[in-house]
Amino acid sequence: xxxxxxxxxxxxxxxxxxxxxxxxxxxxxxxxxxxxxxxxxxxxxxxxxxxxxxxxxxxxxxxxxxxxxxxxxxxxxxxxxxxxxxxxxxxxxxxxxxxxxxxxxxxxxxxxxxxxxxxxxxxxxxxxxxxxxxxxxxxxxxxxxxxxxxxxxxxxxxxxxxxxxxxxxxxxxxxxxxxxxxxxxxxxxxxxxxxxxxxxxxxxxxxxxxxxxxxxxxxxxxxxxxxxxxxxxxxxxxxxxxxxxxxxxxxxxxxxxxxxxxxxxxxxxxxxxxxxxxxxxxxxxxxxxxxxxxxxxxxxxxxxxxxxxxxxxxxxxxxxxxxxxxxxxxxxxxxxxxxxxxxxxxxxxxxxxxxxxxxxxxxxxxxxxxxxxxxxxxxxxxxxxxxxxxxxxxxxxxxxxxxxxxxxxxxxxxxxxxxxxxxxxxxxxxxxxxxxxxxxxxxxxxxxxxxxxxxxxxxxxxxxxxxxxxxxxxxxxxxxxxxxxxxxxxxxxxxxxxxxxxxxxxxxxxxxxxxxxxxxxxxxxxxxxxxxxxxxxxxxxxxxxxxxxxxxxxxxxxxxxxxxxxxxxxxxxxxxxxxxxxxxxxxxxxxxxxxxxxxxxxxxxxxxxxx
Amino acid sequence: xxxxxxxxxxxxxxxxxxxxxxxxxxxxxxxxxxxxxxxxxxxxxxxxxxxxxxxxxxxxxxxxxxxxxxxxxxx
Numbered sequence: 001x002x003x004x005x006x007x008x009x010x011x012x013x014x015x016x017x018x019x020x021x022x023x024x025x026x027x028x029x030x031x032x033x034x035x036x037x038x039x040x041x042x043x044x045x046x047x048x049x050x051x052x053x054x055x056x057x058x059x060x061x062x063x064x065x066x067x068x069x070x071x072x073x074x075x076x077x078x079x080x081x082x083x084x085x086x087x088x089x090x091x092x093x094x095x096x097x098x099x100x101x102x103x104x105x106x107x108x109x110x111x112x113x114x115x116x117x118x119x120x121x122x123x124x125x126x127x128x129x130x131x132x133x134x135x136x137x138x139x140x141x142x143x144x145x146x147x148x149x150x151x152x153x154x155x156x157x158x159x160x161x162x163x164x165x166x167x168x169x170x171x172x173x174x175x176x177x178x179x180x181x182x183x184x185x186x187x188x189x190x191x192x193x194x195x196x197x198x199x200x201x202x203x204x205x206x207x208x209x210x211x212x213x214x215x216x217x218x219x220x221x222x223x224x225x226x227x228x229x230x231x232x233x234x235x236x237x238x239x240x241x242x243x244x245x246x247x248x249x250x251x252x253x254x255x256x257x258x259x260x261x262x263x264x265x266x267x268x269x270x271x272x273x274x275x276x277x278x279x280x281x282x283x284x285x286x287x288x289x290x291x292x293x294x295x296x297x298x299x300x301x302x303x304x305x306x307x308x309x310x311x312x313x314x315x316x317x318x319x320x321x322x323x324x325x326x327x328x329x330x331x332x333x334x335x336x337x338x339x340x341x342x343x344x345x346x347x348x349x350x351x352x353x354x355x356x357x358x359x360x361x362x363x364x365x366x367x368x369x370x371x372x373x374x375x376x377x378x379x380x381x382x383x384x385x386x387x388x389x390x391x392x393x394x395x396x397x398x399x400x401x402x403x404x405x406x407x408x409x410x411x412x413x414x415x416x417x418x419x420x421x422x423x424x425x426x427x428x429x430x431x432x433x434x435x436x437x438x439x440x441x442x443x444x445x446x447x448x449x450x451x452x453x454x455x456x457x458x459x460x461x462x463x464x465x466x467x468x469x470x471x472x473x474x475x476x477x478x479x480x481x482x483x484x485x486x487x488x489x490x491x492x493x494x495x496x497x498x499x500x501x502x503x504x505x506x507x508x509x510x511x512x513x514x515x516x517x518x519x520x521x522x523x524x525x526x527x528x529x530x531x532x533x534x535x536x537x538x539x540x541x542x543x544x545x546x547x548x549x550x551x552x553x554x555x556x557x558x559x560x561x562x563x564x565x566x567x568x569x570x571x572x573x574x575x576x577x578x579x580x581x582x583x584x585x586x587x588x589x590x591x592x593x594x595x596x597x598x599x600x601x602x603x604x605x606x607x608x609x610x611x
Numbered sequence: 612x613x614x615x616x617x618x619x620x621x622x623x624x625x626x627x628x629x630x631x632x633x634x635x636x637x638x639x640x641x642x643x644x645x646x647x648x649x650x651x652x653x654x655x656x657x658x659x660x661x662x663x664x665x666x667x668x669x670x671x672x673x674x675x676x677x678x679x680x681x682x683x684x685x686x
Contacts, residue, residue: 234654234681235621241686243620250617250678251662272620273629292686308686443685450657450664487684557662 001025002211003065003504004033008041009107011122011129013195014055014114018129020107030596032513033064035091035477036520037109038080042089043523043600045111048530048607052084052187053169053194055115061098061160061200062109064480065503068100068286069208071220072227072491073482075099075179075286079160082531083186084194085171085342085391086412086436089527093440093477094175094183095285098158104204112195121161121199123153126206134198138167141335142176149201150178158202163337164379166193170389172342172414176334180283180293180305185339186413186435187391211505219502223495228289230489237282239272240292241308246271248312248418251449252558253426255317257365258348259408259419260545262553266321270311274323290484298327306330309439312417313344318351319365329371336379342391343378345414347371349392349407356406358399405544410437418445421546422454422558425461428571431542432465432585433473434524441473442466443487454558457567459574466578474517519595521579522587526597526604529586533608540572540585582611612637612673614644619680622650635671642667644677655682 004023011018031040038060050056060080067074077099083090102110105126112122116131119138123130137145142163149159155178165173166189173189174182210216231237245267248254252262268274275294283305284291298304304327314333315326333340347363354361361384363370377385387395392407392414408415413436420427429442442465448454452461471493476483479500485491497510529535542563545551552562576583580591589610592601601610614633623629626648635644641658645667650656658665659678671677 234651235624236681238621238624243681244683244686246617246619247678247680247683250619250676250680251659273623439685445685446657446680446683450659454663484686 001028002209003500004028004108005103005106005209007107008109008111009124009129010111010113011131012114013112013116013120013131013197016131030516030519032478032516033067033108034062034078034093034480035080036516037062038078038091039089039520039523039527041111042080042082043527046082050082052082052087052191055195057082057191057194059112059188059191059195059197060109061102062480063099063103064478066496066499067480068103069210069216069220069499069503070224070287071216071499072223072289072485073285073287075288076480076482077102077183078477078480079175079184079188081188081191083188083435084169084190085187087531088411088435089524090184090186090188090435092174092183092185092188093480094177095179095181095288095482096158096160096177097156097179097286098160098177098200098202099480100286101158101202101204103208104206105202106204106206110200112197115194116196119196119198121201122197124200124202126204137198139164142337143335145199146178149199153201153203156203159199161199162189162192163335165336165338166190167198168379168381168389169193170338170378170381171391171394172339172346173337174339176337179285180334181285182334182337182339185342185438189337210503212502216499216502219498224287224289227485227489227491230491231290234489236488237290237292239276240294242275242294242306242311243272244308245311252553252556253419253423253445255312255417255419257319258317258352258406259415259421260352260551262419262421262558263556264316264319264321267316269321270315270323270326275306275311278323285482288482290489292484296327297324298331299324300328302331304328304331304334309417310340310344313341317344317348317417318371320368320371322368325368329368329375332372332375336375338375338379341416342414343375345408346388346392346395347374349395350388352406353399353403358401358403405548408543408545410542411435411539413437415543420542421551421563422561423448424457424563424568424571425452425465427542427546427563427568428462428575429465429468431540431572432469432575434521434528442468443472444468455561457564457571459578462571462574462578465575469521470514470517474520475513478516478520515595518579519597522591522595522597523600525581525586526592526600529608530604535584535586535608537572537583537585586610612639612671614671615676616644616648617676617678618648619678622679622681625649625651638670640667641665641669641671641677644671645679648679650679656680657682
């Protein structure tokens with residue numbers, strides 16, 4: 001089967017065994033790879049109601065047919081599990097050499113199950129799989145762990161690892177890679193830690209099977225050059241993702257003070273211009289043509305790699321406007337293996353709760369030194385850190401009263417760095433994201449603010465969110481490739497269908513790929529329903545405080561304005577209708593059957609009714 | 612009339628500034644303002660006035676703050 005190695009490697013940490021398993025062409029046609037593979041495996045193999053941090057959960061590393069081939073920005077891998085932060089299906093993608101090495105070792109993915117009796121790491125070299133003691137690296141941060149692995153196996157090895165946050169099961173711990181990348185916002189690093197698994201090291205030497213390797217090599221190398229040239233011409237990489245910070249500040253969409261405010265006069269101090277001026281190095285993933293990792297010296301003199309999301313959430317959201325101090329917080333999150341977005345959301349929620357008098361504490365917005373200490377306490381679950389490690393939804397539930405209204409999250413996952421209290425379409429993008437409020441599924445802010453009436457809740461916004469979900473949360477997550485050339489450089493999506501067909505020898509259209517996207521989105525919702533038979537549409541609402549007139553800006557472009565609950569409900573109805581979902585936001589039986597989910601629909605009906 | 616102009620992202624390196632106040636004749640449209648600034652040709656741009664969208668043919672008013680940004684589609 002060209003395009004895939006056709007094999008998954010299953011590793012049982014309880015028994016210490018590993019075996020190769022083949023998958024069928026039908027499986028590949030239905031789910032393609034990455035998020036599709038991970039979701040279907042977890043659906044088939046997990047019993048509903050299991051503890052995400054128990055040995056019954058499974059950690060999936062999934063690649064796709066595009067992953068690791070020589071073409072623009074193909075160095076991504078998907079990591080997935082049942083999320084300890086949300087309780088639903090959770091995943092994330094990260095750039096890593098594992099992508100290339102695992103495919104060359106002969107696998108399209110890993111299924112890691114059970115729990116080791118003591119800390120271990122997995123070492124894979126082609127067909128050889130070892131589960132080795134991790135005593136020397138357990139308890140260490142990700143940087144020191146990386147160095148240890150480099151020394152032992154060389155810099156060419158593919159590596160995934162966790163820090164103390166994952167070891168101590170912080171619900172928003174991520175998995176890190178040697179390239180300075182992180183992935184798995186919904187606590188996939190905590191799942192890895194719960195298995196006593198510190199790292200995965202991979203080296204491969206085989207060829208990735210392709211229908212026409214010569215044609216792919218020619219196409220890929222030409223396109224790598226072309227995308228690189230477009231990047232240079234546009235200057236995108238000069239400020240990278242952080243260029244958008246200034247614009248968000250202009251249009252009242254910046255996260256400030258737990259997203260209570262939407263702009264700040266000091267925002268310029270942490271903008272793209274300042275970041276570029278402080279740059280000491282630039283990093284990218286394997287096969288990258290537009291390296292987005294801009295590294296600067298942090299306040300303590302360490303190298304810290306920044307992008308917009310972590311500057312927005314650890315900077316403006318906490319009212320910290322010293323770029324080197326934001327870099328310090330980012331470094332600590334990376335070293336402990338904590339998600340920077342959720343960490344910023346949690347600290348913002350905590351400062352806000354203290355401010356409101358809902359809890360007693362000693363953290364204030366702008367207090368960077370206390371923020372550093374709180375991150376340490378969180379990673380080790382010491383003192384108040386044990387509370388912060390739970391994420392803002394659980395924290396709010398424990399505080400009680402109306403605190404949940406102020407937790408800036410959806411389904412338990414903290415919102416990425418876009419303040420949507422008066423951006424209905426982007427609020428819908430967060431609300432309808434099936435893993436919780438992640439920007440990777442759909443990003444409509446600039447389109448919405450500049451191309452549509454900002455105050456409209458029309459169905460065209462629901463359609464736009466879905467159009468982008470089909471590509472961003474769909475195609476890029478299951479063929480497994482970085483979306484940046486398409487989103488930021490205008491590299492046509494048809495190129496990816498071309499790569500797919502050249503590798504597989506198939507003749508798929510974009511419509512075929514979109515159909516897989518829709519199948520995946522619907523199954524993610526069925527996953528939720530099986531876990532929570534009493535599911536209702538309130539799980540698809542943005543944070544309540546975005547509907548609260550008392551939370552409206554008092555000055556600036558959206559002074560006195562806030563999202564309207566009734567109108568948002570209609571927008572959500574439009575979204576459900578286009579997707580063929582019922583008023584709960586669950587696929588109807590008809591939709592499930594049309595998408596080839598008959599078996600899955602029958603399974604879910606053991607627990608809840610489909611309309 | 613006085614207009615504050617904010618340039619965003621890599622446009623600032625060609626424009627030669629990130630923020631400044633311009634003295635313009637009345638009437639001036641958003642498109643006319645754009646033509647006064649050295650920006651990459653053929654690169655799509657979006658403009659806002661006082662944080663809200665503005666069409667190219669709209670007249671500017673004294674005290675307006677105009678932001679000019681490349682099109683971004685989100686990280």
